[in-house]
Amino acid sequence: MSETETDLVHMPELVIVSGMSGAGRTEAMHVFEDLGYFCVDNLPSSLIGNLLELTGMPGQPDEKRRLAVVCDARNRDFFINLTAELNKLKALGIDYRVLFLDAADEKLIARYKSSRRRHPLCADGASIAQGIERERDLLFELRENAHHVIDTTDMLPPQLRGSIRALFAPGEDRTGLSVTVYSFGFKHGAPLDADLVMDVRFLPNPFYDPDLRSLTGLDAPVRDFVLYRSETEEFQKRWHALLDCVMPGYVAEGKQQLAIAIGCTGGQHRSVALAEATGDYLKAKGYRVSIAHRDLKLAENADGHLVADAEAAAPAPVSGR
The missing domain is CATH 3.40.50.300 (P-loop containing nucleotide triphosphate hydrolases)
Incomplete structure (x- = not known):
């Protein structure tokens, strides 16, 4: 129990x-x-x-x-x-x-x-x-x-x-605050209801790997690609430090609902993996957390597979990445 x-x-x-x-x-x-x-x-x-x-x-x-x-x-x-x-x-x-x-x-x-x-x-x-x-x-x-x-x-x-x-x-005290962490894609519009918005488009994009393009951040290969890189590990240290700073303040002020939005280009890969990781981190800290993915299904075709151009609007990859 x-x-x-x-x-x-x-x-x-x-x-x-x-x-x-x-x-x-x-x-x-x-x-x-x-x-x-x-x-x-x-x-x-x-x-x-x-x-x-x-x-x-x-x-x-x-x-x-x-x-x-x-x-x-x-x-x-x-x-x-x-x-x-x-x-x-x-x-x-x-x-x-x-x-x-x-x-x-x-x-x-x-x-x-x-x-x-x-x-x-x-x-x-x-x-x-x-x-x-x-x-x-x-x-x-x-x-x-x-x-x-x-x-x-x-x-x-x-x-x-x-x-x-x-x-x-x-x-x-912490479970009195209901936290929703959700992913989204900026190409589908910025969130209107979020209290905290984190843009992770600066991280390397799995979309440009042909083996990962049709997968999502819920799949292990994409999750590993996103999370186990030096850039992401450094980001998460600083992101967790920010959460450790602001979350107790929200609790102390009696806030009942908090929405944290994490966005990448299409809302399929990076933001999904990091929303899951952020939700797991806050749960481990004792907060009552639900995780959602706003745009994850927007790029699925009738067969339930991701459309190949799910992140067609993504910026061109940097040469040599």
Whole structure:
């Protein structure tokens, strides 16, 4: 079992997110979505048991079903039954944890003023401060019995995300970033969605070797031609050093998706081999990586073989290479 799979086994089946309005519940739910939880906002407590009985939830095999629900003062009439529902879950042996988000009253007031939204307990014309006081009274027992309490008074969103990950998915900071490494050919257009673009057209081109022309970077002869050359070995040392520098920064900033595009002329040989190598390097570093090849099939004919002029637009080979 891998380290990531071990961490997932210890993640609770159910997380109940509650706390003061304006303390960061929405941001918290985004984190749980990224961790693979099926998330439901503003759920009446009496329906938690029903939700746990459902099967076939989107994106989740039943044996790994994990739920995160927000239960808060917006459902005031249902909220008073939350303690009884939690006792039922405990009796059934459901692995659950309660996360309570809090913040100082003055910070909550400031956040509501800046958002211009009405506090859920101010429907009768009460002030924001009065609504906060009512909410604290309503949530007092839950806060006292919560498994985790996070004070977000002085937190920025990335700090809150990091705190939640540290509690519910320790050691998974890197796997929280979904990385796509893909190859492409500049002759088919530059990528529009990439965060990082690496041009590898400076490397020797297998297209000019008749034995390699009809193959791709997924084939061992092409892969060896591209990767095991002094030019490529030197490039990869510097490329890996760059990735080692920037990737932790993306994680620290809370970035959830990162696209790395590696391009050659036609997207068949050099970029394919190096996209595979880059993806393998990042996987070995603990990142969650998928590898794709944008233009690999563009040069195939009806029989599934590469067309001979797959890189016809490639620059002429340098004499003596």
